[in-house]
Amino acid sequence: MPDLRALALGAGAWVGALLVLLLPGWVALVAVCTVVLVVAGGARGRRWSAAWLGPVAALAAVAGIATLQQTLVETSPLTGLADDGAVVSVRLQVTSDVRVVAGQYGDLQVAQARVQRVEGRGRAWHLDAPVVLMASAxxxxxxxxxxxxxxxxxxxAEDDVAALVRPTGEPRVVAEPDVWWDAAAAVRRSVRAAVAGRDADARELVPALVVGDDGGLDPALADDFRTTGLTHLLAVSGTNLTLVVGFLLVxxxxxxxxxxxxxxxxxxxIAGFVMTARAEPSVVRAAAMGTVALVGMARNGRSRGTRGLGVAVLGLLLLWPRLAVTAGFALSVLATAGILLLAPVWRDALMRWTPRWVAEAVSVPLAAQVACTPVVAALSGQVSLVAVGANLLAAPAVAPATVLGLAGGLLGLAWSPLGVLAAAPAAWSAQWIIAVARWGADVPTAAVDWGTxxxxxxxxxxxxxxxxxxAPRVLRRPGSTLACTGLLVVVMLVRPPSPGWPPTGWVFAVCxxxxxxxxxxxxxxxxAVVVDAGPDPETMDACLDRLEVRSVPLLVLTHFHADHVDGVAGVLEGREVAAIEGSALLEPAAGVQEVESAFGRHAALSSYGMTRRVGGVTLQAVWPRPDGTGGDPSESAPNNASVVLVAEVAGLRILLTGDVEPSAQAALARDLAGLRVDVLKVPHHGSRHQDLDWLTSLGARLAVVSVGEGNDYGHPAPDLLLALSAAGARVWRTDTAGDVVVVVRDGEVGVVTRG
Structure with missing residues (x-):
């Protein structure tokens, strides 16, 4: 039987952390004190069982530590200096691997660090405070x-760090990494070297499986893993530790x-795994969950496993209370709980008519998926229909890919050819997992939009x-199990129509x-005439499917940046594209190559000044000028070479501006003096660099910003949105509204969104 008392301890600790981290300070204090007093009073008066005291003690302990940690960060000298934007001299130790992220003005190096000494404003402090280091490329x-x-x-800074540290001077190394960090880095490098000669995706997936090193993984492949419920394989998880340490014990x-x-x-x-994968809170959390899984495999494993899970949750939250509000922690705990509590019951039901190995193979991923589904939906807005099947198919390859990948790295330290030989089956196994992810993502209804x-x-x-x-009632009978499975297969293979979509009278859509x-x-x-194709083929294809677009008489690519052309294959998916046109400036080369690879031909040059009719659409290209003048050399040349179109559909005039920047916008204002439009596609995803006088002079009733949620560029700029609204335009954003569709019904113009 599962030990529910230990689980209650973990639940109490989790609630304590959530109260402090999610509620204002005084409200959290009142809530914690109320719970403690009520339960203590109830236990003394024997109205409550004394069993409540353990969980409440865990709640109070974790709440106290979370409050203390928040107080230490808030009262740190670094926090005060950061509030003043001070320039200081710091000594810090890097505590995570550096990752490169795209910033508004170029790439940035980001890493976790701890400041040991800071000097500024005439004072010096010795301390130990967490920060985020954010340096230029x-x-x-x-x-x-x-x-x-x-x-x-x-x-x-936000969350649990005292400040963001933006270096302004040259660094001086005062201490090299300790020997164990060097050893762990050597293993990571050796794992990569052992599969360096393999397929591009396989050589990135093996390090991700072994130590969570997924920095070079193709973003499109990562999306396929998310769609198929295999994302847990790309990060350090309890599964990694269970496989590695389990193999070591064997x-x-x-x-x-x-x-x-x-x-x-x-x-x-376990210690070696944590050091190699990096001793960060997420890795220690994964190690704890993996240890629980190992305990669960032992004799009387269900009881020991649930006891270990409760203790692990309590211990982790006592060390890092902020884990309580991280998605990784919630998914790890829920998946482990599902496997310990639900899987045995469902396995026993299946064993009435299937062999034990089949019952276990089905019940474990099914239980984990059911336990995690609400959290996954809250994060992605989707429910995967292929997750259980994908995990079933991928499972046999996960162990050899992980264990042999690590073996290849370790053996490669002694002799690299031996490491390459040992890691070869790991790469083959990784290729199978990749094939499963791609197959699952290509299923017509791999996931359903659920909302958040x-x-x-x-x-x-x-x-x-x-x-x-x-579930046990369904699984214990072959008829009901096979009927439900068949129904799921039918739903996955037939793409359901979106109710009420496309909206009646639609004329223009911003996907x-x-x-x-x-x-x-x-x-x-x-x-439909399509203008630009976004950064992802699947997303673009799905939007055109929802709009029931089956033929594209004309595709216009305003310029060749990846966020406008990398989705061209999605436009081609199951559709005839009669003609393709683009900008005269064939930069960047990677974007031009992407288009040529997808279509097998060059994009024709968009004809400046020519007005033509394509079905129900009237188009005129008004930029760039044939002589290439009008753009400031200090601005992005591809952006300023964007094809700008004035379109008219159903009596509605629409201005499509690509990514033109202020100098090109000013030139357009001179070339098109007095231009008035009904709908404006805001340039460059709502960047703050705009010619506001021109944009607000267009008289647009509707302005649409095509922008990504949580982007690193600060798009769209608040000042721009305020200026457009003040000029009388209703502003819509795809990051908050989803697809934005302009409709004309009975002469009236409206907007319908699909979030």
Whole structure:
């Protein structure tokens, strides 16, 4: 039987952390004190069982530590200096690997660090405070564990760090990484070297499976993993540790290790795994969940496993209370709980008519998926229909890919050819997992849009809860199991229509393609002129499917940046594209190559000044000028070479501006003096660099910003949105509204969104 008392301890700790982290300070204090007093009073008066005291003690302890940590960060000298934007001299130690992110003015290096000394405003402090280091791309990249001194500007930060550190001077290394960090880095490099000669995706997936090193993975492949519910394979998870340490224990037994020495071997394996994967809170969390899984495999594993889960949750939150509000922690805990509590019952039901190995293979991913579904939906707005099947198909390849990938890295330290030989099956296994992810993502209805609002999430949680008692009744009979499976297969293979979509009278659609442009002008029944294709083929294809566009008489690519052309294959998916036109400036080369690879031909040059009719769409290209003048050389040349179109559909005049920047906009204002439009596609995703006088003079009733949620560029700029609204335009954004569709019904213009 599961030990529910330990689970109650973990639940109490989790609630304590949530109260402090999600509620204002005084409200959290009142809530914690009320719970403690009520339960203590109830236990003394014997109205409550004394069993409540343990969870409440855990709640109070974690709440107290969370409050203390928040107080230490808020009262840190770094926080005060950051509020003033001070330039200081700091000594800090890098505590995570550096990752490169796109910033508004170029790439940035981002890493976690701890400040050990800070000097500024005439004072110096010795301390130990967490910060985020955010340096320019040309700043030296330091290995984890390196201590450096530099001058930097401090910027206020969020969450549990005291400041953002923006270096302004050259760094000086004052301490190299400790030997164990060097050893861990050597293993990571060796794992990569062992599969360096393999297929591009396989050589990135193997390090991700072994130590969570997924920095070079193709974003499109990562999306396929998300769609198929295989994302847990790309990050350090309990599964990684279970496989690695489990293999180590098997090897130890084979070599004659017995008794308590097996525990020592397991402890060494866990420590080695944490060091190699990086000793960050997320990795320690994964290690704890993996240890729980190992305990669950032992004799009386269900009882020991649930006890271990409760203790692990309590221990982790005592160390890092902020884990309580991270998605990774919630998914790890829920998946482990589902496997321990639900899987055995569902396995026993299936064993009435299937072999044990089949029952376990089905029940484990099914239980984990059901337990995690509400959280996954809250994060992605989708419910995957292929997740269980994809995990079933991928499961046999996960262990060899992980274990042999690590073996290849370790053996490669001694002799690289031996490492390459050992890692070869790991790469083959990774290729199978990749094939499963791509196959699953290509299923017509691999996932259904569910939404992230309170009502749909509550409904989904109730459905998952109802499945707990219902699933064994379904699974114990072959007829009901096969009928449900068949129904699921039919739903997956037939793409359902979107109710009420496309909206009646639609004339212009701005597809929600993330940080990019994907615009559709209705040219007739099931036909449309498409302007730009966004950064992702699947997203663009899905939007055109929803609009029931089956033919594209004309595709115009305003310029060749990836966020406008990388989705061209999605426009071609199942559709005839009669003509393709683009900008005269064939830069960047990667975008031009992407278009040529997809279409097998060059894009024709868009004809400046020519007015033509394509079905129900009238188009005129008004930019760029044939002589190439009008753009400031200090601005982005591809952006300023964007094809700008004035379109008219159903009497509605629409201005499509690509990514033209202020100098080109000013030139357009002179070339098109007095231009008035009904709808404006805001240039460059709402960047703050705009000619506001021109944009507000257009008289647009509607302005649409095609922009990605949570982008790193600060798009759209608040000042721009305020100026457009003040000029009388209703502003719509794809990051908050989803697809934005302009409709004309009975002479009236309106907007319909699909969030």
């Amino acid at each position: 040309d700043w030296p990249r330091f290995a984890l564990g390196t201590a450096v001194e530099t001058t930097a500007r401090l910027v206020p 090897l130890g037994r084979w070599l004659g290790v017995r008794g308590r020495w097996l525990y020592v071997l397991a402890a060494v394996g 609002g309170p009502a749909p999430l509550v409904l989904l949680t109730l459905l998952c809860t109802a499945s707990v008692p219902l 929600d393609v993330g940080q990019g442009d994907g615009l559709v002008l209705r040219a007739g029944e099931h036909a």
